[in-house]
Amino acid sequence: MDRFVGQARLEWWANQSTCLETYDIDITVTADAVGTLRATGRHANALDTTQREGWDFLMEMDPHFSIAFPNEDRGGTMVRVVEAEDETLLLTEAPGWDGSVNVTFDLT
Template sequence: MDSYQATAALEWWANTSLCLGGYEVLVTVRVTGDDWACEAVFGPEPLSDEDREGFDFLMDLDPVFTLRFHEGSEILVDVRRTGDAGRLVLTAFEASESLSSEALAMAAEVGAALRAARPGGGSAAPRG
């Protein structure tokens, strides 16, 4: 098998119970010898302006997302934008690139603000 394509979700988790963003993507993995490359595009629909703004904010905060496939498997990935609008390059996350405590504190504050801004003060779905 030289390539694999599937739908998945890119999720940005502030902690084990608070997901600040989830985005549907079409993932393509290509294998060449011992190397692999993974790209994703938003879909099936393009992101709304509001979703794009949220995604850009999370990318600027920290580009580490959980890539969750619909059959249940998941992997932490670093996300990098390419020159093509909506096209992303995904690489396996290296633990040495972990978030600083300052970034984690900021993420918690953002999460609290987002929860408070939701109608009825709703909360994000727990991570399963």
């Protein structure tokens, strides 16, 4: 794939069998000379208050998502997502990400 413009789905997986949330995005993907994916996009639909809170929570925990393109049941490419102030999403391929994250919750 040299360039893809369309829709995709970001999936946030808690483990190999539990997807906590999915987000449809409008996306433009390009591959550089060595095949590394880079993309920009936006949420396909504006997030309501509850969805925004969930998004912000997951982004704070770990901004790595699996991305699924059309006709894929489950995403296979891991990307790191950064959200700009104008809500543009910047995605970079994260091939070395091993899925581990260290999270501490304060339940007091």
